[in-house]
Amino acid sequence: MSILRNVILLAGLFGFAAPLAAQEYTFKVDSKFVNIAFESKMEVEDIVGTSRTVSGSAKLVKGGGSFDIVVPVESLKTGIDMRDEHLRGEYWLDAAKYPTLRFYGTSVKDLGSGVYEVAGKFVLRGVEKALVVKVQVATIPAEKAASVGMEKANWIRVRAAFKVRLSDFGVKIPDMAAAKVADEWSISVSLFGKEVAK
Amino acid sequence: MRTLLLTLAAMGSIVAIGAPIAAWRIDDSYGIEVQMIVPHAPEVAAMEQLLADEKTPVINLHGEALGPPVRLVLFEQTGLIRPPQDPKLALLPVDKQQGENPLQAKTVWFVAKWASIGSGAFVLLVLGLWAAFFRSRRAS
Numbered sequence: 391m392s393i394l395r396n397v398i399l400l401a402g403l404f405g406f407a408a409p410l411a412a413q414e415y416t417f418k419v420d421s422k423f424v425n426i427a428f429e430s431k432m433e434v435e436d437i438v439g440t441s442r443t444v445s446g447s448a449k450l451v452k453g454g455g456s457f458d459i460v461v462p463v464e465s466l467k468t469g470i471d472m473r474d475e476h477l478r479g480e481y482w483l484d485a486a487k488y489p490t491l492r493f494y495g496t497s498v499k500d501l502g503s504g505v506y507e508v509a510g511k512f513v514l515r516g517v518e519k520a521l522v523v524k525v526q527v528a529t530i531p532a533e534k535a536a537s538v539g540m541e542k543a544n545w546i547r548v549r550a551a552f553k554v555r556l557s558d559f560g561v562k563i564p565d566m567a568a569a570k571v572a573d574e575w576s577i578s579v580s581l582f583g584k585e586v587a588k
Numbered sequence: 589m590r591t592l593l594l595t596l597a598a599m600g601s602i603v604a605i606g607a608p609i610a611a612w613r614i615d616d617s618y619g620i621e622v623q624m625i626v627p628h629a630p631e632v633a634a635m636e637q638l639l640a641d642e643k644t645p646v647i648n649l650h651g652e653a654l655g656p657p658v659r660l661v662l663f664e665q666t667g668l669i670r671p672p673q674d675p676k677l678a679l680l681p682v683d684k685q686q687g688e689n690p691l692q693a694k695t696v697w698f699v700a701k702w703a704s705i706g707s708g709a710f711v712l713l714v715l716g717l718w719a720a721f722f723r724s725r726r727a728s
Contacts, residue, residue, distance in 0.1 A: 425626045429655035434698040438655040440626050440684040469682070469689030528639050538634035547639065580652045582632070 417546050417583030419446045419459065424581045426461060430572040437571065439468035439477075448498075448546075448583055455498035457508060459579075461491045482561055488516045493523075504528055508550075514559040525550040530582075544585040551578040593718040597711050604707035611700035618661045619693045620678060622668065625651030627681040646674045654682055659693035 426441040443465035448457040463485035467474055478485035495510015504527050512521040526549040536542035556563065557573050628636060628651050636649050647653050650669055660680070669679040682688045 423629055423632050425628075425652040427626060427652055427654050431655075433694070435692050435695045436655050436658050438624065438682075438684065440654065442626075442685060467684045467687075469684045469687055471687065530635065530639070534638060535635070538638065539631045540635065547635070576655070578652065582635075 414449055414451045415544075416586050417448045417450070418586045419444050419581050419583050421445065423540075425579075426581075427578045428466070429576045430574075431576075432572050437468055437473070439466055439474075441465040441467070444581060447586075448548075450498065450546075453500065454496075456494075456496040457498070457510065458494040459492065459581075463489055463491060481564060482556075484515055488514075493521065512554060514554065514556075515561060517559040519554075519558050521552065521554070523550050523552045540582075541584060546583045546585075547580070548583065549578075549580050551576065553577065589721060590718065593714050593721065597714040597718065600707045600711035600714060604704045604711060607700040607703040607707070611696045614661050614696055615659070615693045619659050620661075620665070620668075621657055621659050622678040622680045623647055623657045624654035624660075624682045624690070625679050626654055626684070627651040646671045646677060647679065649673070650679050651681060654684070660690045661693050661696055663690040 421442065421444055424442055424444040426444060428439050428441075430437040441461050444459060444461050446457065446459035449455050463478055463483045466477060466483075468477065477483055480486070483491075490513075492513040493510055494513075495508055497507075497509035499507040499509075501507055501524070506525050506527055507522060508525055509520070509522045511518045528547045530540075530545040530547060532542045532544050535545050553574055553576050555574050556571075563571055563573060625647060627633075633650070636644075640649060650671060663680070667681055669681070671677050671679065680690070682690060
């Protein structure tokens, strides 16, 4: 039964399952297995930070799907408390007013070989911008997951990297910080989603 | 007054010249090009080994890259990982969530550059004051 289920899952994910068009799979992000890294390259220092607190889910159907990923601004850490406070402050991400970053959408295009193009809206500081990202998806059958100590369920591993410009979201870098913080930030995401009942 | 100004100028000159030399010494003696990583949870590390194929970057077997490789100085090197698959790589697990922020060589150079520029400007200012003082004394 589980073999059949995995075959259906893989077929659905890779878009080869025409008779299974109605199949829908929902995956919920497991925050234990999440890594989000962001980087800003500047003359004084390469600022790098992480978040390990992510929530969200993805629905996959044949040939498409939807997703919604949310990251609390409070969870972004760069290794220096004072810098983190500035990052959360009103001139930057304004965590008090806009407590989350969000990426959501309803366009998931299969490019083959486990690569998908997802298009949606990236929301930062309350400003929504269209964003298209290529993601790598690996499917993990329940037996394989259980063999490494993960919960026995079907999983997907998602990897993606993209860039955002702070100025696109209304963040105006103060002159004093201009040498320390770049406008363009590179973001990489690695997360595992567990299949859940619809 | 003359002695004070010349002493200040000498001190400024030492900083202006010494700062880049100190930065060079620190970078040369303690600098290592490393790839900072966020280490995987044990289950994820085991899963990455299972999912890996020949195209999988070695870094991803150990963690997620934290930006591109960067030159670090004066950091605890006992945590460095030299992956057997690519011993030239130096991976450094860094836990940003716990406040870890290893010192980057470019930060040392940045500080040295501005210390040198600032001290150089200070020396010029002091020498200007000394010249003005010397001229006013000669005039009187």
